[in-house]
Amino acid sequence: MLIAVDGPLASGKGTIARALAARFGLPHLDTGTLYRAVAVAVLEAGEDPVDAAAAEAAALALDPAKIEEAKIRTAGAGAAASIVSAHPRVRAALKSVQQTFARQPGGAILDGRDIGTVIAPDADVKLFVTASADVRASRRWSELVGRGETVSLDQVKSQLAERDGRDASRLDAPLMKAEDAFELDTSDMDEGEAIRAAIAIVEAAR
Numbered sequence: 001m002l003i004a005v006d007g008p009l010a011s012g013k014g015t016i017a018r019a020l021a022a023r024f025g026l027p028h029l030d031t032g033t034l035y036r037a038v039a040v041a042v043l044e045a046g047e048d049p050v051d052a053a054a055a056e057a058a059a060l061a062l063d064p065a066k067i068e069e070a071k072i073r074t075a076g077a078g079a080a081a082s083i084v085s086a087h088p089r090v091r092a093a094l095k096s097v098q099q100t101f102a103r104q105p106g107g108a109i110l111d112g113r114d115i116g117t118v119i120a121p122d123a124d125v126k127l128f129v130t131a132s133a134d135v136r137a138s139r140r141w142s143e144l145v146g147r148g149e150t151v152s153l154d155q156v157k158s159q160l161a162e163r164d165g166r167d168a169s170r171l172d173a174p175l176m177k178a179e180d181a182f183e184l185d186t187s188d189m190d191e192g193e194a195i196r197a198a199i200a201i202v203e204a205a206r
């Protein structure tokens with residue numbers, strides 16, 4: 001079974017994808033880590049994420065096995081990831097690693113922004129996870145503060161609006177719901193409720 005989980009920042013898609021992977025015994029790829037790792041490599045090389053050639057070179061050189069979680073989870077890495085991910089050549093360079101993962105014989109689950117639309121349009125089940133901007137901002141803020149970052153809720157709200165705008169308006173593979181995706185709005189759900197709702201959708205669909 002191939003499951004695609006898409007949605008904006010802090011919608012709960014990562015938590016849901018991990019829980020579905022555990023529930024259905026599927027390997028899971030959080031595709032945002034690839035874009036974040038490219039962004040970190042660009043920044044570490046002293047280059048500008050806006051520079052398409054530098055970002056493409058970093059994407060082509062990326063070794064997914066060497067991604068360092070601590071480095072890619074910062075707000076700065078996320079912001080730069082949103083910039084590098086708008087370059088079509090970066091998306092092209094990262095496509096085959098995602099599709100190879102998706103085509104494993106036993107199935108897989110991938111989460112990101114364009115899994116149901118571009119990477120695995122043939123997925124057996126597609127989920128599009130959403131939540132209101134305020135709910136997503138406060139989730140993201142708690143996560144960053146919990147990790148020791150000093151950032152205000154207002155700063156997170158404006159960063160989120162900026163990233164939502166960039167992810168949804170880029171020309172190549174913008175964030176959008178696949179026509180055949182089930183939409184799951186987690187605004188009024190806690191983690192357990194969101195996971196149970198996602199499991200119910202997958203079970204009903206297969």
Ligand code: DC
Pocket residue numbers: 009031032033035036078081082083085086111112113114115163167
């Ligand atoms: O899900 P995330 O916050 O880790 O993603 C970081 C950035 O990577 C996000 O702003 C958009 C980009 N991204 C993408 O364009 N396509 C994906 N499939 C996953 C992430």
